[in-house]
Amino acid sequence: MPKHDESIQRPGISVVVTTFNEEANIAACLESLLWCDEILVVDSHSTDRTPEIVQGYEGVTLCQRTYYGSAAQKNWAMDNTKYDWILIFDADERCTPALRDEIEQLLSGTPKYEAYTIRRRVYFLGKVIRFSGWQHDQVIRLLKKGAGRYPNRRVHADMKTRGPAPLLRKRMDHYMVEDFHTYVLRIVKYSRWGAAQGWKDGKHPGLAAVLGRSVWRFLRVYLLQLGVFDGMRGLVFCLLQAYGTYTKWAILWSWRANEKRGIQPNLPEFDESEETWSGLENLE
Numbered sequence: 001m002p003k004h005d006e007s008i009q010r011p012g013i014s015v016v017v018t019t020f021n022e023e024a025n026i027a028a029c030l031e032s033l034l035w036c037d038e039i040l041v042v043d044s045h046s047t048d049r050t051p052e053i054v055q056g057y058e059g060v061t062l063c064q065r066t067y068y069g070s071a072a073q074k075n076w077a078m079d080n081t082k083y084d085w086i087l088i089f090d091a092d093e094r095c096t097p098a099l100r101d102e103i104e105q106l107l108s109g110t111p112k113y114e115a116y117t118i119r120r121r122v123y124f125l126g127k128v129i130r131f132s133g134w135q136h137d138q139v140i141r142l143l144k145k146g147a148g149r150y151p152n153r154r155v156h157a158d159m160k161t162r163g164p165a166p167l168l169r170k171r172m173d174h175y176m177v178e179d180f181h182t183y184v185l186r187i188v189k190y191s192r193w194g195a196a197q198g199w200k201d202g203k204h205p206g207l208a209a210v211l212g213r214s215v216w217r218f219l220r221v222y223l224l225q226l227g228v229f230d231g232m233r234g235l236v237f238c239l240l241q242a243y244g245t246y247t248k249w250a251i252l253w254s255w256r257a258n259e260k261r262g263i264q265p266n267l268p269e270f271d272e273s274e275e276t277w278s279g280l281e282n283l284e
Helices: 026-031 050-055 070-079 097-108 180-200 207-224 227-259
Strands: 013-019 038-043 060-064 085-090 093-095 115-124 138-144 167-177
Touching: 013 026, 013 070, 026 038, 026 050, 026 093, 038 050, 038 070, 050 060, 070 085, 085 093, 097 167, 115 227, 138 167, 167 180, 180 227, 207 227
Parallel strands: 013 038, 013 085, 038 060, 115 167
Antiparallel strands: 085 138, 093 167, 115 138
């Protein structure tokens, strides 16, 4: 596996990639990360060719772990890396050469901070989404080991860090939607997980959540966040975001309605291991 330019003296970097049925994405993702010193792929028992493709890369480590949500998966993965600096990617993301160079230059000096945020350039059916709320998409993905941790949430968990996590200048590419039908199925899956988190948190949605939040989500991303300027892609994308909001709260509402009838929901399993969530108490 090719390493980084050895003329650049920097600490080792471990990269974590989480996967499930990503045979269409995983090779391109790994190819963009071969400059790192360790690649750890944590797969959730894929049923397609994802494990086979990963195993075709010399030096890439494949682990299988039951999926309890992105936060649990990534916390576990970070605990099993070798090097002091960790880079986190999803299979549908790519590290651009410009971002690679910025990270290498940053770590070759004396980084002022222990964590850094990376902007994402989002693609929808092969074209960059310039607005629709995603023009400001950014995630904490580069950190020193022990300097960050995901909170115990099934979905949409934002990493907590020890100290600030300033923005890097260069972006990663996020091929978020390559197939409409596949993405709709993903929305439904994530909505169910979000509803499960709401159930766990004791939420009882009514009209304001099911209708109000859905309508507001569309108006916010399509008008206030300028999705209208993304053309037909913007309209479809913003409606999908509103659909995801509606589905989440409607599922939770239906579970509460059935609860009154003595019917309990079939919730996805949560990771209740103390080890997975340890370290959060040490972060500000």
